[in-house]
Amino acid sequence: MDLEPNTLVTIQGKPHYGICCIAKIFKNQYNVNIGTQDVQKINKKKCIPVDITNCKTITFQQFKHTILDANPKKQGHDGFVIVGNELMKYVGIGWITQRVINYNDLKKYPRVI
Numbered sequence: 001m002d003l004e005p006n007t008l009v010t011i012q013g014k015p016h017y018g019i020c021c022i023a024k025i026f027k028n029q030y031n032v033n034i035g036t037q038d039v040q041k042i043n044k045k046k047c048i049p050v051d052i053t054n055c056k057t058i059t060f061q062q063f064k065h066t067i068l069d070a071n072p073k074k075q076g077h078d079g080f081v082i083v084g085n086e087l088m089k090y091v092g093i094g095w096i097t098q099r100v101i102n103y104n105d106l107k108k109y110p111r112v113i
Contacts, residue, residue: 036097036100056111086100
């Protein structure tokens with residue numbers, strides 16, 4: 001079973017990589033975003049999907065409407081969202097990366113796809 005691009009994964013045997021994100025699919029491996037700057041080819045068998053059942057997922061269109069709201073706190077995200085494997089904040093003229101996400105972020109912030 002192939003995982004889709006933008007799927008959050010961990011890498012078997014590499015816990016220090018944290019949560020990563022599949023960028024591209026090849027025959028036997030994935031291009032995986034690791035951290036905020038690195039992309040590596042990883043064997044498909046080593047990619048373990050992250051459980052995102054507790055993470056709210058919204059489309060970019062939905063998020064675009066919430067960023068125009070004067071009070072993002074009532075939307076439950078303070079302007080922070082998960083994009084790929086990064087916690088980001090929209091600041092009006094673009095995105096600012098705060099850091100790589102962790103499991104607590106999946107419960108707290110919506111994921112934009």
